[in-house]
Amino acid sequence: MSLPVEHNPSYAQYAHPERLVSTGWLAENLGAENLVVLESNEDILLYSTGHIPGALKIDWFTELNDEVTRDYVEGEDFAALMSAKGISRETTVVLYGDKSNWWAAYALWVFTLFGHEDVRLLDGGRDKWIAEGRELSTGKPAVVATDYPVVERDDSVIRAYLPQVLEHLGNPLIDVRSPEEYTGERTHMPNYPEEGAMRGGHIPTAASVPWGRAAAADGTFKPRAELEAIYLDEAGLKPGDEVVAYCRIGERSSHTWFVLKHLLGFETVRNYDGSWTEWGNAVGVPIVRGEAGGALPAKRGARA
Amino acid sequence: MSALTPALAEIVEEFTEVPEADRLELLLDFSRELPELPTRLAEHPELFEQVVECQSPLFLIVEVDADRVVNLFFSAPPEAPTTRGFASVLAAGLDGCPAAEILAVPEDMPALLGLSRALSPLRMRGMTAMLARIKRQVSEQLAA
Numbered sequence: 001m002s003l004p005v006e007h008n009p010s011y012a013q014y015a016h017p018e019r020l021v022s023t024g025w026l027a028e029n030l031g032a033e034n035l036v037v038l039e040s041n042e043d044i045l046l047y048s049t050g051h052i053p054g055a056l057k058i059d060w061f062t063e064l065n066d067e068v069t070r071d072y073v074e075g076e077d078f079a080a081l082m083s084a085k086g087i088s089r090e091t092t093v094v095l096y097g098d099k100s101n102w103w104a105a106y107a108l109w110v111f112t113l114f115g116h117e118d119v120r121l122l123d124g125g126r127d128k129w130i131a132e133g134r135e136l137s138t139g140k141p142a143v144v145a146t147d148y149p150v151v152e153r154d155d156s157v158i159r160a161y162l163p164q165v166l167e168h169l170g171n172p173l174i175d176v177r178s179p180e181e182y183t184g185e186r187t188h189m190p191n192y193p194e195e196g197a198m199r200g201g202h203i204p205t206a207a208s209v210p211w212g213r214a215a216a217a218d219g220t221f222k223p224r225a226e227l228e229a230i231y232l233d234e235a236g237l238k239p240g241d242e243v244v245a246y247c248r249i250g251e252r253s254s255h256t257w258f259v260l261k262h263l264l265g266f267e268t269v270r271n272y273d274g275s276w277t278e279w280g281n282a283v284g285v286p287i288v289r290g291e292a293g294g295a296l297p298a299k300r301g302a303r304a
Numbered sequence: 305m306s307a308l309t310p311a312l313a314e315i316v317e318e319f320t321e322v323p324e325a326d327r328l329e330l331l332l333d334f335s336r337e338l339p340e341l342p343t344r345l346a347e348h349p350e351l352f353e354q355v356v357e358c359q360s361p362l363f364l365i366v367e368v369d370a371d372r373v374v375n376l377f378f379s380a381p382p383e384a385p386t387t388r389g390f391a392s393v394l395a396a397g398l399d400g401c402p403a404a405e406i407l408a409v410p411e412d413m414p415a416l417l418g419l420s421r422a423l424s425p426l427r428m429r430g431m432t433a434m435l436a437r438i439k440r441q442v443s444e445q446l447a448a
Binding site for chain 2: 043044045046048049056061067098
């Protein structure tokens, strides 16, 4: 049995309020049966310096990624990982992390590929928990292993591969990278290392909405009206649109995927995790440089 | 000729002789041991060079004295333990060494720590950039 949904008036505005929990709710429910709290960070050592009591660590690079295929783990590995963390198919999983839940949203998206039903984000993430002076622990939580079923990953609904993005051209695309990456001025995040993309720019027609704009200063998600002003009024999305979001490797766009899917209620939102490190290097696909989204290419390149 | 400083060679050995799973713990130990800045520098953020390639803010100062001995100072926030850990490895392995020894450290030294399966390429690159900037500053100061 999963845990009851938090009845929080400030979440009622969102399309799927059941996908969020507040720090207060989590503090009250820590230790509940069928609740597993997972910390997913950019900084792999951060968890060990202190985490929410009872929370376990999950790392995208060492645990959710396959070492050799540039892909996510398969069903068997995911089942083994879940079992080792004491998660069953019915467990309520609450994810949180550093940097406005950026990497926590990424983990949540991967959980969704495996159809894990009840997975929620801690609104505000690690920073909010700490800012509120809540308890941290360096203890190693005891885990009772479970027997998570092997579920095949379903890439067909919320994930887009490069050929599908080419087919999608003409429908809305959201580029969530920084403005400098979008224009092609640089191929990687400001203040981050060169990521090795051959060309700088964006996918033709993509609208630029840097992922962090969805987060308020305290790391929580902005109110729905503000999100609608950004994604609908400004970026031009319309209710019912099928949307593809991308970034550099698919992590920042998972955050935007969460916003579009669970907070604004777009039915069909896919994350293109190949993102710029694939598109920017791929042979025979078009790009656009500069601030404008650009026109649909008449010829979509050799690959289309 | 490229070679590790004796202290750095020891650290590399320390990392590679423990099982892969324990190497992150070791890096965490290093992050806790990053020396505090001396007061004369702590109050002068403008003297530091930012290593923008790191995933979290890291600032460093390289000083080469008259005897061509190099002193290194790092500043990184506690909420960036990986970055602190890398800085601490370099501080322990390079601080107080002759400039020539530091310039001889191979650019891909971070790869020798055996962390590439635990840390994404992006995470590793921050340390490579730190080393490159230290070496560049040493060369510049020797030439000045």
